[in-house]
Amino acid sequence: MICRIIISTALTFIFSASFVTARAQDFEVYTRVYDESAAAGDAKATSGRKSPIARSLTMFHAGKAYDYIEAIGEVVVIDFDPAMPHYMLLSTRRELATSVHFEEVKNTLQVAARVADESIQRMETQGELQNPEAIGLHRFQRAPAFEETFDAKSRRLTLSSPFLRYDVACQEPVEPAFVDAYLRYADAICRLNYILYPSLVYPESRLALNEALRLRKTLPTEVRLRLNLTNPVSLRAEHKITWKLDRTDRRNIGEWETMLNSKRIRRVTLHEYQQEVLGALAKNQR
Numbered sequence: 001m002i003c004r005i006i007i008s009t010a011l012t013f014i015f016s017a018s019f020v021t022a023r024a025q026d027f028e029v030y031t032r033v034y035d036e037s038a039a040a041g042d043a044k045a046t047s048g049r050k051s052p053i054a055r056s057l058t059m060f061h062a063g064k065a066y067d068y069i070e071a072i073g074e075v076v077v078i079d080f081d082p083a084m085p086h087y088m089l090l091s092t093r094r095e096l097a098t099s100v101h102f103e104e105v106k107n108t109l110q111v112a113a114r115v116a117d118e119s120i121q122r123m124e125t126q127g128e129l130q131n132p133e134a135i136g137l138h139r140f141q142r143a144p145a146f147e148e149t150f151d152a153k154s155r156r157l158t159l160s161s162p163f164l165r166y167d168v169a170c171q172e173p174v175e176p177a178f179v180d181a182y183l184r185y186a187d188a189i190c191r192l193n194y195i196l197y198p199s200l201v202y203p204e205s206r207l208a209l210n211e212a213l214r215l216r217k218t219l220p221t222e223v224r225l226r227l228n229l230t231n232p233v234s235l236r237a238e239h240k241i242t243w244k245l246d247r248t249d250r251r252n253i254g255e256w257e258t259m260l261n262s263k264r265i266r267r268v269t270l271h272e273y274q275q276e277v278l279g280a281l282a283k284n285q286r
Helices: 014-025 102-125 132-142 176-196 203-215 247-260 270-284
Strands: 027-035 054-061 064-069 074-079 086-091 096-101 147-151 156-160 164-171 219-227 233-242
Touching: 027 176, 054 176, 054 247, 064 176, 064 247, 074 176, 074 247, 086 102, 086 247, 086 270, 096 102, 096 270, 102 132, 102 176, 132 164, 132 203, 156 203, 164 203, 176 203, 176 219, 176 270, 203 219
Parallel strands: none
Antiparallel strands: 027 054, 027 233, 054 064, 064 074, 074 086, 086 096, 147 156, 156 164, 164 219, 219 233
16 A cells, blocks of 8 residues: 555355455555655566565454554554454564554544644635645645546556556456455554655545456556656555465464553553654654
């Protein structure tokens, strides 16, 4: 997925429900993200030989998604329990954890959007707008409207606009339920990631792409994002899907669940987690 980057996811008959659910939730997606912004025309970069700027492994099991970034030792567990859907963030290296409900994240995003709207309106009133293209991108993403095309033969999906564009290579799932599981996760993680790692791409834009994929019952294997700015931003995410979990995956999930229930793990608020974990990351990147 293109979130969590840059320096910034109904089953059929009752009889078969448990079997389909187990299969739908026992798969993984390995993601590599490349920044191609400064390398337009560079054959090495565009051919995929450039080093990725981010890697993650997302595992689906028993109604949860486990999003693991080994480079920073962080796991985001998304529990889709209908009664109380929530996120759990675990820093394995710092033995630190926090949790936040879906509604809290949505409310935080709404407040952030309202503050941005008010700030832009105030600058307009005072004649202080200094970056009109960023303002245009902001306004578009508050209610994105893309021109959408889909080539069924090549399975290529395009969402285009004057501000940003998605080009997506798609893959048929082995079961329709895989699409529901993955896109339910994709919706949830892009909202959380915008709070953790604010960027130029708002959740609404990615949510529009997810909905287009959902309507076509297909999964992305490659997503290219281009922001049409004076200094264009171009990102590419490769998704390798494996339709099962292996012994190592299951062992890791067991270890993370044990840590989350351990008394040795410090429990903090989301703000405290951001300060300690993300603050340390920022310091290391200097």
